């Protein structure tokens with residue numbers, strides 16, 4: 298997803314010394330002169346105003362501020378020496394930046410009432426115009442950050458909870474093995490006589506039939522007849538591509554670490570195109586001819602092909618019925634014509650039968 302910049306917003310910070318609210322770009326408190334400490338977070342003003350002045354925008358684009366390694370003073374990101382003590386800032390530490398901060402969707406009030414003297418103040422003001430008290434014109438810093446959700450942390454609990462299910466799982470598995478054993482692996486031997494042999498052959502007759510398919514307009518074969526089309530997303534791109542429609546998420550702020558935040562939106566570009574249903578003529582099965590018999594010479598059914606018809610696939614199946622001394626009936630399906638031809642009525646076989654009555658082995662007596 299492309300991050301689209303909307304502009305820059307100046308943040309607010311509260312002096313821990315005297316509770317005065319300061320514009321983000323101010324590095325020292327306007328009331329008591331203390332340098333903004335590193336652990337004080339920037340707050341989002343209730344009324345965010347996109348900066349229009351190019352000089353301030355350039356300032357916002359500068360990297361995070363640097364804290365002096367000697368005196369802890371906050372300095373601009375492009376400074377080389379501390380403005381307070383003159384120490385080289387190569388030893389300093391840059392302020393953390395890049396935190397994503399959610400933007401409130403609440404409507405911005407016209408004015409804010411001073412909690413100390415009760416007078417109404419413009420919402421872009423930081424201190425009361427009557428008594429000078431700090432105004433609640435910014436959101437507190439900690440609550441409105443968007444946490445980066447670490448993947449894979451979910452489901453840890455679920456794994457522990459599933460421990461109890463493990464035993465149930467093992468029992469089910471054992472029952473499964475037992476069922477397989479009795480159904481397929483445990484076999485009984487008996488003697489049976491062939492009571493019937495039967496073959497069945499089939500041939501498909503193919504004709505031209507109307508088939509329906511869906512595809513992009515420009516991918517439809519020339520012999521296709523378009524039925525109807527709808528606009529659907531054909532391509533998604535992180536960057537603008539010609540003919541695309543831009544779709545953006547909710548705007549949010551990215552802390553620049555210098556008293557400003559960049560207001561951005563994650564956007565994706567979708568190209569819509571005609572996706573159509575069309576019909577075309579293609580070979581399809583229009584009928585199946587069948588022949589059956591009980592003799593040892595299976596043959597294909599006789600077919601007569603009409604105009605625009607052709608033969609499709611052929612197949613043959615064979616079945617042998619057997620009866621044991623106890624009156625149990627069994628079916629056996631030879632896989633080839635040669636195997637089928639080895640069976641004759643009244644032949645006696647030793648057969649091996651599994652738990653569900655299927656012949657797994659047989660031998661002529």
Ligand SMILES: [Zn+2]
Pocket residue numbers: 312313314315316317326327328329330331
């Ligand atoms: Zn102060």
Ligand SMILES: [Zn+2]
Pocket residue numbers: 365366367368369370379380381382383384
């Ligand atoms: Zn310093």
Ligand SMILES: [Zn+2]
Pocket residue numbers: 411412413414415416425426427428429430
């Ligand atoms: Zn006041």
